[in-house]
Amino acid sequence: MNLTADNRTLITARQAAELLGLSMVRVRQLCRSGRLWSLNVSNRMRMLDAAEVRRFAEDRKNARISGTLPGPPPGGFAPG
Numbered sequence: 520m521n522l523t524a525d526n527r528t529l530i531t532a533r534q535a536a537e538l539l540g541l542s543m544v545r546v547r548q549l550c551r552s553g554r555l556w557s558l559n560v561s562n563r564m565r566m567l568d569a570a571e572v573r574r575f576a577e578d579r580k581n582a583r584i585s586g587t588l589p590g591p592p593p594g595g596f597a598p599g
Contacts, residue, residue, distance in 0.1 A: 529558065529566035539576050
């Protein structure tokens with residue numbers, strides 16, 4: 520489900536979790552901490568700015584490549 524508000528394209532928390540490769544719980548944590556902007560549509564639905572989620576995903580990818588974020592690099596480890 521995509522909506523628009525104040526010139527923002529909004530996506531559900533589930534869609535954001537899929538884009539980021541994170542759990543819904545982690546996405547909610549990021550929203551509560553202010554690292555991701557969100558709009559509570561109801562008690563059970565949170566919408567996020569699609570462009571901000573894409574920027575956050577790109578920042579995570581760059582951090583993994585540079586080694587500043589733990590975890591495997593995008594594409595996994597190269598066989599040695």
